[in-house]
Amino acid sequence: MKIPRVRFAPSPTGYLHVGGARTALFNWLFARRHGGVFILRIEDTDVERSSAEMVDGILDGMRWLGLTWDEGPLIGGPHAPYFQSERNDRYTAMANRLVAQEHAYYCYCSPADLKTRREAAEAAGGAFTYDRTCTKLTPSEIAERESRKEPRAIRFLVPAGAIRFNDLVHGPIEFDAANIEDFVILRSDGQPTYHLSVVSDDVEMGMTHVVRGDDHISNTPKQVLLYQAVGAPVPDFAHVPLILGPDKKRLSKRHGATSVMEYARLGVLPEAMVNFLALLGWSPGSGDRELFSQQELAEAFDLSGISGGNAVFNPDKLEWFNQQHLMRLAPEELITRLQPLLEEAGLWSSTLTTERRAWFFTVLELLKPRAKRLSDFVTLGRFLFDDALEFDEAAVDKHLRTGDAAQHLAALDAQLQTVDTFDPASLEVVLRAVAESRGVKAGTLIHAVRVAVTGKAVSPGIFEVLSLLGRTRARARIIHAISLATDAHGGQTTGR
RNA sequence: GUCCCCAUCGUCCAGAGGCCUAGGACGCCGGCCUUUCACGCCGGUAACGAGGGUUCGAAUCCCUCUGGGGACGCCA
Numbered sequence A: 001m002k003i004p005r006v007r008f009a010p011s012p013t014g015y016l017h018v019g020g021a022r023t024a025l026f027n028w029l030f031a032r033r034h035g036g037v038f039i040l041r042i043e044d045t046d047v048e049r050s051s052a053e054m055v056d057g058i059l060d061g062m063r064w065l066g067l068t069w070d071e072g073p074l075i076g077g078p079h080a081p082y083f084q085s086e087r088n089d090r091y092t093a094m095a096n097r098l099v100a101q102e103h104a105y106y107c108y109c110s111p112a113d114l115k116t117r118r119e120a121a122e123a124a125g126g127a128f129t130y131d132r133t134c135t136k137l138t139p140s141e142i143a144e145r146e147s148r149k150e151p152r153a154i155r156f157l158v159p160a161g162a163i164r165f166n167d168l169v170h171g172p173i174e175f176d177a178a179n180i181e182d183f184v185i186l187r188s189d190g191q192p193t194y195h196l197s198v199v200s201d202d203v204e205m206g207m208t209h210v211v212r213g214d215d216h217i218s219n220t221p222k223q224v225l226l227y228q229a230v231g232a233p234v235p236d237f238a239h240v241p242l243i244l245g246p247d248k249k250r251l252s253k254r255h256g257a258t259s260v261m262e263y264a265r266l267g268v269l270p271e272a273m274v275n276f277l278a279l280l281g282w283s284p285g286s287g288d289r290e291l292f293s294q295q296e297l298a299e300a301f302d303l304s305g306i307s308g309g310n311a312v313f314n315p316d317k318l319e320w321f322n323q324q325h326l327m328r329l330a331p332e333e334l335i336t337r338l339q340p341l342l343e344e345a346g347l348w349s350s351t352l353t354t355e356r357r358a359w360f361f362t363v364l365e366l367l368k369p370r371a372k373r374l375s376d377f378v379t380l381g382r383f384l385f386d387d388a389l390e391f392d393e394a395a396v397d398k399h400l401r402t403g404d405a406a407q408h409l410a411a412l413d414a415q416l417q418t419v420d421t422f423d424p425a426s427l428e429v430v431l432r433a434v435a436e437s438r439g440v441k442a443g444t445l446i447h448a449v450r451v452a453v454t455g456k457a458v459s460p461g462i463f464e465v466l467s468l469l470g471r472t473r474a475r476a477r478i479i480h481a482i483s484l485a486t487d488a489h490g491g492q493t494t495g496r
Numbered sequence B: 001g002u003c004c005c006c007a008u009c010g011u012c013c014a015g016a017g018g019c020c021u022a023g024g025a026c027g028c029c030g031g032c033c034u035u036u037c038a039c040g041c042c043g044g045u046a047a048c049g050a051g052g053g054u055u056c057g058a059a060u061c062c063c064u065c066u067g068g069g070g071a072c073g074c075c076a
Helices: A018-033 A052-065 A088-100 A111-123 A139-147 A194-204 A214-229 A260-265 A270-278 A294-300 A315-328 A331-344 A357-370 A374-385 A393-400 A405-418 A424-437 A442-454 A462-486
Strands: A005-008 A037-040 A104-107 A153-156 A162-167 A171-176 A184-186 A209-213 A236-240
Touching: A005 A018, A005 A209, A018 A037, A018 A052, A018 A209, A018 A236, A018 A260, A018 A270, A018 A294, A052 A260, A052 A270, A088 A104, A088 A153, A088 A184, A088 A194, A104 A139, A153 A214, A162 A214, A162 A236, A171 A214, A184 A194, A194 A214, A209 A214, A214 A236, A260 A270, A270 A294, A270 A315, A315 A357, A331 A357, A331 A374, A357 A374, A357 A462, A374 A462, A393 A405, A393 A442, A393 A462, A405 A424, A405 A442, A405 A462, A424 A442, A424 A462, A442 A462
Parallel strands: A005 A037, A209 A236
Antiparallel strands: A104 A153, A153 A184, A162 A171
């Protein structure tokens, strides 16, 4: 196989959504797998709807996912520029060449008129196809209109016959040109349309494969025609099925989060998103493995593993992948990812990464199996980072303001004051001894202590928690809880 | 309406004629572990859309139907 050159060519009319992200990922994986080149090209020929912010948003999404491009915005490359809005002269040149070779012609029909006719046809239940009015113009009529500078578009003259191309995921696909109208390639304002700019760029940039969404299948015959008209080799196509919402409709905003950066904000790891997206519509074939790093995916990826049918986006599975990747993240790395979140929550201090490093690592290990998202470390670990506890009233009523909880805690506190080492094992011995001496089940005391030191009914193992808190903080909380327990009417239960 | 794509558990995939009394994962339901919640472990639930062919033999090949999706713009 020749060295593949592939591209992801988003239109900056919105943020990078999961569908686009997966297409980008497949292109990236394909390039990396075969030692090819991955190009990022911005298709901003729709001036009305494109914006610089959207370009930045897409670049952010690409970077977050780790989809580095070899040629494209910011870094340039041998085929610069990589913004279609800056390649206009090439498109006009190609359009003019096509007119000169009679592969295309001027069309003076007004868009407004075309629109009404199209709507009328639709109302009548059919589809409107351009009737080639302007192909009937004589050379002198054209010359006259041109001299008057009448606005006109350029249409491609679709030749009759079958148009065939081989799709790497769908196999051979054939269209009858009779069903394809003479499409506009250059708008009356001189701007190229999608078909023209895509083919022009893909030819000039030497694309060998076009990996894109399924929704482009019906565009492909038009583009094949364009390749043939300019005498360029037709690349191999691979049309990737779409991502659907739970209702089997094309995934859109009304299904919830669709922007990849939205998932980033929700505490999803890019490695989880990549893993999830890669396996949505693609499979490495035999083998039951599902957990892959980006590198491993790049080694296993193959276009032939892409399935032909659309796939439903399953948030539950994404969350599972996230949890799995979270658990596999090295402590150092986890800290880096967590820092912004902890800072935002006002829970970060530089001591976390210096003298209390070991302490922090242990905390993270304890929280890991319980966290499904990055943000869970903040909520789950808050009681360890911050002494201002928020008490769960129901838990307080159930475990603290009940029986002799206060006395039990007081007895425990007395022992905690004197216990030699504050490690989990010693603490367990102490607590069980106190429970026995007071004639209660260990569980009873444990539950009371948990609420006392965490404010909640659920937490990681209580002995680890106590140990991590340390003697001073643990005892202070228990003492406060005792007063809480004696206060029959609840009253102020927040803070310390 | 026309054209195109697709069709295995609720969902994502495996399966490229006999290995399939259809496998894995998520979810769900049990159980174990346990101080709670998770993690982990064990087990269970659940599918080849229908009908015709081809073949000794079909989830796998062909046809029809049905169903779902996409495209029909001077949007990309």
